[in-house]
Amino acid sequence: MNTRKFERRGLIITETLMVLLAVLWAVPIYYLIVTTLKSPAEATASPLALPSTINLQNYIDAWQKMEFPRAFANTLFITAMSVFLIVLFGSMAGYALARTSSKLGGRLFLFFLAGLVVPFQMNIVSLYKIVKALHLMNSPFAVILVDVAVNMPQAVFLFREFVHSTVPVELEEAAEIDGCGTIQKFFTIVFPLLKPVMATVIIIVTLNVWNEFMTPLLFLQSRANDVILQEVSRNIGQFSTDWTAMFPMMMLGVAPLMIFYLFMQKYIIAGVAAGAVKG
């Protein structure tokens, strides 16, 4: 009885301390949000207070300076294409590698896994040359294809493990007996069963590609093709005394994923945990 009481009190103290820590953890994000609505004078006088007025002019300026709709569309296109290609190619390869017992299959799988430990950043010089040689410079497909290659090993690994452990061979046998061809069998029977691991891959790749800065910086030089992060960096680079005007730009930069997180928080946390692969 006594220990239980003691334990409950301990839990309450722990919870209080953790809530305080979490509040402290959230201060930078809170600061980002409230400062977007303040003038430099107000932000200096009371940095953590709620804004005294709601002035959206800074947002309107940032929206225009960053050419936000265009930059957003570019980022969305690059992310969506990368996710699509990784899910399609990754699931096909992962499935084939899970269903083979040949030596070649085993070696190919190890070959893919090697990509997990080789940092692609070491190759930027030659990647730059290859992208140029393929006439992909300044095309969103340069970023897409490099991002697909970078994220492919993890996707192949996750799909292979999932097919191996979860998709019953008996089901495929049944389909085969019913006269279902290999391709049809994959897309109508296996593919729909991959939903859980697909969610994991989609979440991880979305976060990676949306937040990727180096590949767009290397391959997208013209402003018409650039992504949100390049717009943020371009506009924040130009310092002015009107420093609170920078905050709506940062806010617009993080807002899409912030909204994605607020709605999908449970799935994102689960996806990140499920996708962690030892390197």
Place this chain on the structure above:
Amino acid sequence: MPTKTKKKYVPGSLGKYFAMFVAPALIVYLVFSIVPFLFTIYYSFTDYTDMNPINLHFTGIDNYIKVLNSPLMRTAIKNSLIYAVVLTGAQVVLGLPLAVILNMKLRTRNLLRATFFFPAVFSSLIIGYLWNFILSSSNYGLINNLLAKVGLPTFNFFTSQNALYSVLLTQIWQWTGWAMVIFLANLQSISGDLYEAAEIDGASGFTRFFRITLPLMCPSVKIVAVTGLIGGMKAFDVIYSMTSGGPGDATQTVMMVMMRKGISDGFYNQGAAFGVCFFVVVMILSAIMNTIMQKWSDSIQ
């Protein structure tokens, strides 16, 4: 079992379709990961620069000697190593207890988990810009502003001694929640029976943590350590936005220098050699990490 219809279908093989299923992923991976890797090694032994883009000559290990003799590149490797080790250490030391606490029956634990993980969703580039405003020494820097308001001396986060650790501070803030999520997934796979048995034996919370929890956390610690080290070595975005490598060269990292030397300045050969050195350092780090983790899991059994 083997009837005539089943002979055609051998479970465990796709037959002639195998190549078709593997090819798309393999081709993209080959062209944009493996070929660049081989070219990096090739370029690192040549005189390939912006001035000499076509007629390549074999130059032996010249580029490697230049890289190893360059103070800038040595500083960059040293900084990246400090960065990777401190960040990884902090992720384990802070993330593990955080995960253990948030695995308890707290009423707000889902909200708490979501809050600590939140920064991991954002781009490191923007995190860098934001923290520049928070740590700045000018009158708008949030922390120094607050310190001055309560009459305390202000602190310069961006001296050449402090700058690297100031950047690290922001990354610890950003990635601790990510480590926590990996640790939590591992914790939830540990059977509750073990704890019940320990409780009956009268083991205290601390004993339970060190005797039961910690040994079983080996897999997730390994993931966080290896991913953290490799990720730390690759640091670029946050340095680019916070310090651009400065003041002086105090926060130059491998990727900052590679972008400058290898791309902007046009020393493709040295950039490639530096890339190979970077790869070797990452391999050595991974090997050390694997040895440590192997010793750890051996000592448990």
